[in-house]
Amino acid sequence: MTDHHYVFDGTKEQAELDRLRLLESAFDPQTRQRLENVGVSDGWHCLEVGAGAGSIMNLMSEKVGSTGTVVAVDTDTRFLPSSASSNTVIVKGDIRTVDLGRSRFDLVHGRYILLHIPEFASVLEKILLLLKPGGWLVFEEPDFSAARCLVGSEDALLAFDRVSSAIETMYKATGIDHTAGLKIPKALSALRIKNLFVDNVAPSSRGGSPIARMMGMSAGQLRERYIQTKKCTGKDVDIYRTFAEDPGTWAIYYSTVCVSGQLEIETDGTQS
Numbered sequence: 001m002t003d004h005h006y007v008f009d010g011t012k013e014q015a016e017l018d019r020l021r022l023l024e025s026a027f028d029p030q031t032r033q034r035l036e037n038v039g040v041s042d043g044w045h046c047l048e049v050g051a052g053a054g055s056i057m058n059l060m061s062e063k064v065g066s067t068g069t070v071v072a073v074d075t076d077t078r079f080l081p082s083s084a085s086s087n088t089v090i091v092k093g094d095i096r097t098v099d100l101g102r103s104r105f106d107l108v109h110g111r112y113i114l115l116h117i118p119e120f121a122s123v124l125e126k127i128l129l130l131l132k133p134g135g136w137l138v139f140e141e142p143d144f145s146a147a148r149c150l151v152g153s154e155d156a157l158l159a160f161d162r163v164s165s166a167i168e169t170m171y172k173a174t175g176i177d178h179t180a181g182l183k184i185p186k187a188l189s190a191l192r193i194k195n196l197f198v199d200n201v202a203p204s205s206r207g208g209s210p211i212a213r214m215m216g217m218s219a220g221q222l223r224e225r226y227i228q229t230k231k232c233t234g235k236d237v238d239i240y241r242t243f244a245e246d247p248g249t250w251a252i253y254y255s256t257v258c259v260s261g262q263l264e265i266e267t268d269g270t271q272s
């Protein structure tokens with residue numbers, strides 16, 4: 001197994017919390033819909049992988065009520081409440097190695113977590129062992145190759161492309177596939193999953209919107225790492241950050257591939 005690769009490790013605490021909150025405000029509505037689509041409700045036992053600042057952990061907790069349970073796992077639990085709801089357990093751990101039992105969850109969800117794990121295919125295999133027969137998994141992972149500047153000055157367009165190229169190179173240098181979202185369907189189709197559903201959403205975001213601001217903040221936090229790739233300069237990063245705040249601009253910053261599916265049940269009712 002390779003080392004822990006989370007690129008935002010070591011970034012400043014408040015800045016990272018602000019970035020996670022922006023991410024939640026941009027993506028929670030569609031995640032809520034996706035979890036409702038698979039039927040999360042009273043009495044379900046759920047696992048939230050890479051819980052971040054905890055909004056989806058909290059959503060699951062409300063949905064499953066007092067007869068259900070939620071386990072939220074993250075290598076960094078700083079941003080999760082110290083006293084979570086009574087149906088929720090927070091586990092500080094790495095999803096690749098943490099012991100969470102077997103065949104116990106009705107739903108496992110993760111958003112922007114498999115991207116950070118080079119060996120995500122083996123993590124998906126592990127997650128299958130955690131699901132009850134018939135249990136659902138829902139993963140939402142990015143494809144940074146979808147990045148495209150739509151409206152902006154010529155300078156901004158060039159800087160946007162160079163920063164996007166730096167993001168790709170930075171991830172590749174740590175063994176991470178910046179198109180990870182695109183690879184999840186194939187990884188899952190080799191496993192015992194039925195009702196596999198895939199969609200790929202590439203929102204056009206206006207400067208100043210949560211997605212644009214979150215990407216601008218990421219560029220601020222990872223500035224030196226972007227520059228180290230030699231694909232962009234400090235000036236490109238500055239232009240990109242200004243672009244991301246300017247309501248006169250539009251861009252696709254990345255797309256999100258959402259994959260959901262259900263662990264097969266053998267005809268005798270046991271897990272194959």
Ligand SMILES: C[S@@+](CC[C@H](N)C(=O)[O-])C[C@H]1O[C@@H](n2cnc3c(N)ncnc32)[C@H](O)[C@@H]1O
Pocket residue numbers: 004006020023024049050051052053054073074075076093094095096110111112113116117
């Ligand atoms: C980009 S954030 C996404 C947070 C949250 N899922 C969301 O979408 O709001 C990725 C989260 O995954 C966690 N993480 C990264 N690698 C991990 C691993 N191997 N095991 C568990 N958590 C991990 C990070 O600490 C971080 O909280």
